Amino acid sequence: MISSLGARVHLLVRPNHRDALIALVRDVLGCEVRELNSGLRFPIAFVPFPDGSGFSVEFSREAPEESNGTWIEFRASDVVGVHAKLREAGLSSFRRPGSSHEYFRFPGGQIFRIIDLMYRGP
Numbered sequence: 426m427i428s429s430l431g432a433r434v435h436l437l438v439r440p441n442h443r444d445a446l447i448a449l450v451r452d453v454l455g456c457e458v459r460e461l462n463s464g465l466r467f468p469i470a471f472v473p474f475p476d477g478s479g480f481s482v483e484f485s486r487e488a489p490e491e492s493n494g495t496w497i498e499f500r501a502s503d504v505v506g507v508h509a510k511l512r513e514a515g516l517s518s519f520r521r522p523g524s525s526h527e528y529f530r531f532p533g534g535q536i537f538r539i540i541d542l543m544y545r546g547p
Contacts, residue, residue, distance in 0.1 A: 432478035434497055437488035438533035440467055445532035446482060453514040454499075454507065491534035500542050507539045 438446060447470055451458045460468035467484040480497065501507045508518065511529050518527035526538045 432476075434480040436480065436482045436531075436533075436535055437485050438482050438531070438535070439488045439490065440484040440486060442531075442533035443467065443470075443484045446470070449514060449516075449531065453510050488533070496528060496536035496538060498538055498540050500544070501539050502542050504539050504541050511539075 447458055450456050450470075450472055456472045459471045459473065461471050461481070462468050465483065465485075470482040470484075471479060472481070473479040508527060512518070516529045518529055521528060526540070528536050528538045530536055
């Protein structure tokens with residue numbers, strides 16, 4: 426039986442979104458981005474976090490044009506500040522029915538939201 430989520434998320438994104446996605450994660454969100462050469466045509470971008478979790482992005486022409494059926498939650502101590510930086514970078518937020526959170530899209534269409542470090546909820 427499954428008992429919890431793993432500490433890693435892996436995304437498939439089309440190569441034409443590579444530079445914009447890496448710039449957003451590195452320059453706007455302030456995350457470290459490591460390129461991992463795993464023998465694929467494009468290096469995998471890996472974003473590690475201090476708690477041992479992380480997410481990776483594989484750039485592949487086989488990725489869907491726009492992927493927006495799932496979302497990622499990122500924790501931050503200053504949610505309002507992160508939202509402001511995202512808006513300054515030109516990202517607009519949107520709301521989903523039944524949720525009080527704001528959501529954003531990575532280049533390539535993946536949805537994410539920023540939640541407080543202490544957030545506990547469904």
